[in-house]
Structure formats: C-alpha cells, structure tokens
Amino acid sequence: MEQIGTPVGSYAPDFELPGIDKHVHHLSRYLEKWRGIGVIFISNNCPYVLSYVDRLKKIQSQFHDQNFTLIGINSDKISCSQENCLENMKKFARDKQLNFPYLWDSTQEVAQSFGAQKTLSSFLIDQLGIVFYKGCIDDNSQQPAAVKQPYLQRAIAAPTNRAAIAL
Structure with missing residues (x-):
C-alpha cells in the first residue's frame, strides 16, 4: 500500500479503532x-518498544495532569492475527502496566495515514487536531539513563513550538 503521511502543520487523520x-x-x-495528544505506534514484540515502555509510562504520568495523554497504536500485522491480537495486546498492557490507551490498527490504514513507517513513530497533536511534532522520542534507544535529548518531552512541554525534529 502507498505511504500517505501527515506533515507537521496539517490536520491529523481522524481514526476509529478498537482498544484493549x-x-x-x-x-x-x-x-x-x-x-494535547501523543500518538505512538508500538507493538508487543519489538525490542525497541520494550526498551521504551517505562519511558512512555513516565511521559504519560508526567504530563497527564497538564491535560495531555498518550495513545499507543499497534499496527503490527506480522505478530498479530485477527484471532489473538487484542488478547495479546491486553496481556502486554497488563504485564507492562501501561497507563495509556492501547488501540489496534488491524488494517494499518491509520499508520499509513500518519506516515508511521516503524514502531515508535511519534506524533504530537494539539487540541485543534494539528500535528505539531513528528519525530523520535529521544536520542538513545538503548540506555534511558544516557538520554541527552528528550525530544518528545520537550515538544509536549512547549506546545507553542511547532517545529518538527526529523530524525
């Protein structure tokens, strides 16, 4: 399927997806x-997602009281079959104690609409529905303690900054 994508400064594509x-x-x-809303494309089995789960939970906790939420979307068609995906997602969310909604994009249409090409593709959307950030969560996927550039957290904290960080 053709990659569509949503550029920074454009309206985010609306979606209607089942959640766990x-x-x-x-x-x-x-x-x-x-x-504000952060849409993060995650999956149950990606090693990068596993290394970021605690960071995502921390971001959700840090900004929830500022009227912000993350939404995790699983569009992984390889590790999810129609019969077991939501159940596996529920187990993953329970085991990892996710503190944000976790939704299933079974057709990958939402991922394509956003232009998410891999797990952990991150998009921030303001209250008007405009994408104001498209980029990485931070600069160190392996070692949380070594993060020097918390891109996503900075963008959430300064929503008037409408510049994308394309990494």
Whole structure:
C-alpha cells in the first residue's frame, strides 16, 4: 500500500479503532477532552518498544495532569492475527502496566495515514487536531539513563513550538 503521511502543520487523520478496553476510540473524542495528544505506534514484540515502555509510562504520568495523554497504536500485522491480537495486546498492557490507551490498527490504514513507517513513530497533536511534532522520542534507544535529548518531552512541554525534529 502507498505511504500517505501527515506533515507537521496539517490536520491529523481522524481514526476509529478498537482498544484493549473493548471500546472504540476516536481521535476526535480525544481532541474534545485533551489539550494535547501523543500518538505512538508500538507493538508487543519489538525490542525497541520494550526498551521504551517505562519511558512512555513516565511521559504519560508526567504530563497527564497538564491535560495531555498518550495513545499507543499497534499496527503490527506480522505478530498479530485477527484471532489473538487484542488478547495479546491486553496481556502486554497488563504485564507492562501501561497507563495509556492501547488501540489496534488491524488494517494499518491509520499508520499509513500518519506516515508511521516503524514502531515508535511519534506524533504530537494539539487540541485543534494539528500535528505539531513528528519525530523520535529521544536520542538513545538503548540506555534511558544516557538520554541527552528528550525530544518528545520537550515538544509536549512547549506546545507553542511547532517545529518538527526529523530524525
């Protein structure tokens, strides 16, 4: 399928996806409630995701009281079959104690609409639905203690900064 992508400064594509909580989630509903939203494409088995889970939980905890939420979206068609994906996602979320919504993009259409080409592709969306950040979470995927550039956290903390960091 052709990669579509959403550039910084454009409206984020709305979505309607099932979550592990048995509800259907719409980006438009999140925009009604939250000042900012971080969409992060994750999967249950990616080693990079596993190294970032605690950092994502920390980001969610750090900014939740500032009317911000992360949303994890799994668009991994390789490790998820129709029959077991949501159950595996529920187990992953429970085992890792995720503190943010975890949704399933079974057709990969949402990932393609955003232009997410790999796990941990990160997008920040303001309350108007405009993508104001597209980039990396930070500068060190292996060692959380060695992070020097917490890109995502800086972008969340300064939502008036509408510059993308393309890494």
